[in-house]
Amino acid sequence: MKFITLKSRGGNYLVVASNIAWLRTAENGQTQIGIVGGAPLLVTGTIEETAAVILAEAGGSA
Secondary structure, eight states: OOOOEOOOTTEEEEEEEEEEEEEOSSSTTTEEEEEEOOOOOOEEEOOHHHHHHHHTTTTOOO
C-alpha cells in the first residue's frame, strides 16, 4: 500500500494511491480528488500539478 501526501489549505492528507478514482478541476486553483468509497478531497494545485505529484510519489503506478 503506497501513501501519497497531498496538500490542502485546511491541512494535509495521506491518501492510498490505489484509492484515487478521478481528478476534477475546482475553483481557485484547486483540484478535487475522488476517493473510492469516500467523499472527494479538495487539495491545492491545478489538476496537472496534482497528477504529477500522484505519479511521482506512486512511482508511476497510480
